[in-house]
Amino acid sequence: MKKLISLTVLGFVFVVFVGCKKGTKKNNNLPRIAITGLGIESSTFSPATTSEEAFHAYYGEDVFQYFKFLRELKDTLRQQAQYFPAVKGHALPGGIVTKEAYDALMKKTLDSLKKNLPYDGLFFDIHGAMSVQGLDDPEGDMIKQIRGVVGNDCVISTCMDLHGNVSETLARETDLITCYRLAPHEDAMESKERALVNLVERLKSGKGKPKYKAWIPVPILLPGEKTSTRIEPGKSLYAKVEPQTLKEGVIDAGIWVGYAWADEPRNHAVVMVVGDGKEDVKASAEMLAQSFWDVRHEFEFVAPTLSFEEAIETAIKSYKKPFMLSDMGDNPTAGGAGDVTWTLNELLNIDKFKKKGGMFLIYASIPGPKLIKEALKVGVGGKVKAYVGAEVDNRYAPPILLEGEVTAIKTGDKNAEVEVVVKTGNISVIVTKKRKPYHYEKDFADLDLSPRDADIVVVKIGYLVPELYNMRGDWVMALTPGGVDQDLERLSYNRIKRPMFPFDIDMENPDLSVRWISVSGFE
Structure with a gap:
């Protein structure tokens, strides 16, 4: 009898244990x-x-x-x-x-x-x-x-x-x-x-x-x-x-x-x-x-897509403000390193943005922890000179020695940690301790910048997020170099399955019939 009771208890425990395992x-x-x-x-x-x-x-x-x-x-x-x-x-x-x-x-x-x-x-x-x-x-x-x-x-x-x-x-x-x-x-x-x-x-x-x-x-x-x-x-x-x-x-x-x-x-x-x-x-x-x-x-591309030279020329000639220009190749919202200096280097060498009273351009943004350190020392209104960018991705251009006046400093951002605006000529460059994409008008306003009043706003981004899209006077996307180059043919794919459109443009029609996937736990 005792043995029977013991077996009954053990059976009950087993049922409870199995039931718990099943949820x-x-x-x-x-x-x-x-x-x-x-x-x-x-x-x-x-x-x-x-x-x-x-x-x-x-x-x-x-x-x-x-x-x-x-x-x-x-x-x-x-x-x-x-x-x-x-x-x-x-x-x-x-x-x-x-x-x-x-x-x-x-x-x-x-x-x-x-x-x-x-x-x-x-x-x-x-x-x-x-x-x-x-x-x-x-x-x-x-x-x-x-x-x-x-x-x-x-x-x-x-x-x-x-x-x-x-x-x-x-x-x-x-x-x-x-x-x-x-x-x-x-x-x-x-x-x-x-x-x-x-x-x-x-x-x-x-x-x-x-x-x-x-x-x-x-x-x-x-x-x-x-x-x-x-x-x-x-x-x-x-x-x-x-x-x-x-x-x-x-x-x-x-x-x-x-x-x-x-x-x-x-x-x-x-x-x-x-x-x-x-x-x-x-x-x-x-x-x-x-x-x-x-x-x-x-x-097709969601906006007109041009070489950088054509894109900046279009922006300069436009009377629509702000003219948004997407620096696409190093877009941090798609996986770019965010610190490619190629586009910023080109902008800093354009005379139009050096002359007093010329066109006003905002560049968002470039990481530069060395400059951030110097800017925190001199404060707003101080002069700063230090290298920015290309610490991670220097394949297309070297670090830039950026010199100018510090017009704003902001700390505490989740991604950037510290943000500094450096004005050089007619370009306000947003420099960050760590990379950060700029999606909202508030991102700029917190740095005393008004993108709506700028002639040109260059953002490291691809298609514009809704707030920037609704703000634009006009917009083009520039085919710039970087880790998320939009010209996929320039990238060295070796492991994707082929044939694949658009790499194999004349490939035969694929089998698009259903592959039934087994219920999880039953292969």
Whole structure:
């Protein structure tokens, strides 16, 4: 009898243990959802590297500060689940991530996830274009390691930038997937919220993982400056996505342009659709993939694109203020080192900007920690002379010995740390301790600069973000050199899959039929 009771107790313990491993709720009936993810665009054509500190990671409860739709305790979505934030890091686009940084962040992520097991779901928020030393598919590696902790029963919902890459590994290990539908990414936070809403709904309804995942690689690799949804054909192409999600059998659908400035096998466009209706999922995926392929020849730059010489000449002749000029080749928002001095050197040698009372130009920006140090010594109104730029990427031009008057100093910026404005002739050069893109009018106003009153504003950027776009009098993009050169033919690709449009312009039509991806945990 005692033996029978002992066996019964052991059986009960075993059932409870197995039930917990499979995601039994604790405390209440709300689903248990973990939150984590690391995001960056990494150019493998830039000599820069990205360290752990560049991710400005949030830990634990601080992760809620990153997602505005989860900040308020009274928010409906916040109340629909028990959330267990782990690590959320998002770095300014840049060079390849060091293996040391990646390993350190992953250890912190996995250690944090282990503390609150088990989970019913996990919200995996990434960019999709991270490159890491020694890894071909960091996001695929990341989600596999996470799966090893949370288990195969956990439903993972992934949100991505449309400039990310969806490898077959990432597609297999995720369950729900969504991506932005606008470039510029005005719908970024809305997309993240959609990914979490989809997860919560699947868990609360008991439906769990979708039955079908369609993945179609599309052999196209184009820069974001040619695939903006502001203009055709990107505008109409992406307008086809949402109607597919209204089908009864489809949960979500996405078109990933992919990331053009990394030389890895996964760098190409992808269409992915998930849902419970096989025919609906198949039809939507194949239609979107074919639609993308059909318009491949129609993609053009989002603005007039000229050589630097033609661009600056156009700007000088224009009466429309401010004339925006994109210094595209070293764009830090796409992965450039941000310290290429080639364009600034050309500007400083133009007589038009040296004469008293001549045209006023703002240049944003160039890193120069040596000059920052001197500027802090002399203060606003003082004279400064020191080298700026080309400490990371000196392939196109050497450091510049910049001399002028300090007109503004600002400290405390998350990215730049310290910003200084140096006026030399009629050019106001924004010098930063660390690289920083300038997206908003406030970025300039904080430095006592008024871009609306400038004749020309040169920004290290590609397509203009909404605020700059709405401010422009006119705009051209200059084909300048750097780690994110827009002339892809000038870059040395050796590892992307070929044939690939536009490198193989006359390639045969590819097979754009569905590749069915197995449900996570079943290969």
